[in-house]
């Protein structure tokens with residue numbers, strides 16, 4: 475018996491086990507996209523189970539997207555099915571002073587945020603270009619506009635992604651493929667704990683809701699916008715960093731990300 479050709483649109487969401495990526499997958503499911511979701515750890519299955527309850531087809535895949543093999547595994551899971559939307563969101567942070575960081579951690583951040591992301595986007599964007607249709611959302615960051623004192627490598631990877639996103643968008647103009655860069659500011663996810671930044675101001679201050687950030691990104695992607703910064707407070711941060719220049723912005727970042735700058739926790743008593 476031949477395999478039925480799916481008529482539903484397909485979205486691929488990376489880093490969908492938690493945080494912004496999970497909420498991006500919720501947005502896609504809410505609009506009736508079938509989903510292929512991927513992350514590095516087994517929690518992706520629980521995310522898949524929750525998304526299934528939204529009434530769409532979901533395939534959850536454990537794949538280390540810092541590696542070529544992991545990205546190939548995700549691409550193979552498509553089994554040739556066209557991707558209507560690629561939401562390239564998987565990413566890792568890394569706090570503390572550059573010279574004190576572990577090289578393997580640094581490497582993992584670069585391999586996940588830059589190498590794996592670019593590799594996967596190239597494979598899927600090429601298919602989209604050949605088909606003359608597709609939407610790509612890249613989760614960059616407002617961090618890409620600021621030298622990341624005590625988050626130096628991470629901010630560098632996000633500067634790369636912001637720039638890369640704008641460039642391939644321009645290259646793909648007139649092909650039917652749109653590229654949108656979602657630039658969140660500090661958002662309430664597992665990101666800061668995983669980046670070992672719970673003793674910093676940014677790690678402990680009130681942050682944006684990942685569901686709101688994801689809605690902003692999803693809507694911008696569907697409109698085919700170039701980029702979107704979630705929230706006025708984040709737009710102001712970017713404007714300030716741009717006006718004051720790199721040296722001052724690097725000192726501003728220190729106040730947010732230097733270990734020992736955590737906000738005092740308010741007690742209930």
Ligand SMILES: NC(=O)c1ccc[n+]([C@@H]2O[C@H](COP(=O)([O-])OP(=O)(O)OC[C@H]3O[C@@H](n4cnc5c(N)ncnc54)[C@H](OP(=O)(O)O)[C@@H]3O)[C@@H](O)[C@H]2O)c1
Pocket residue numbers: 488489490491492493494495512513514515516517518537538539540541563564565566567586613614615616617657658659660661662663664665666668684
């Ligand atoms: N939170 C913020 O303040 C903030 C601000 C701006 C931009 N961002 C960006 O938003 C994106 C999502 O982060 P988040 O805040 O939602 O953090 P999160 O809750 O830690 O989610 C990160 C997701 O990426 C996945 N991931 C990380 N490394 C991976 C790898 N090598 N292979 C496969 N999956 C991998 C994680 O899955 P596993 O746990 O299975 O590895 C998880 O699903 C990231 O690109 C981040 O840089 C976050």
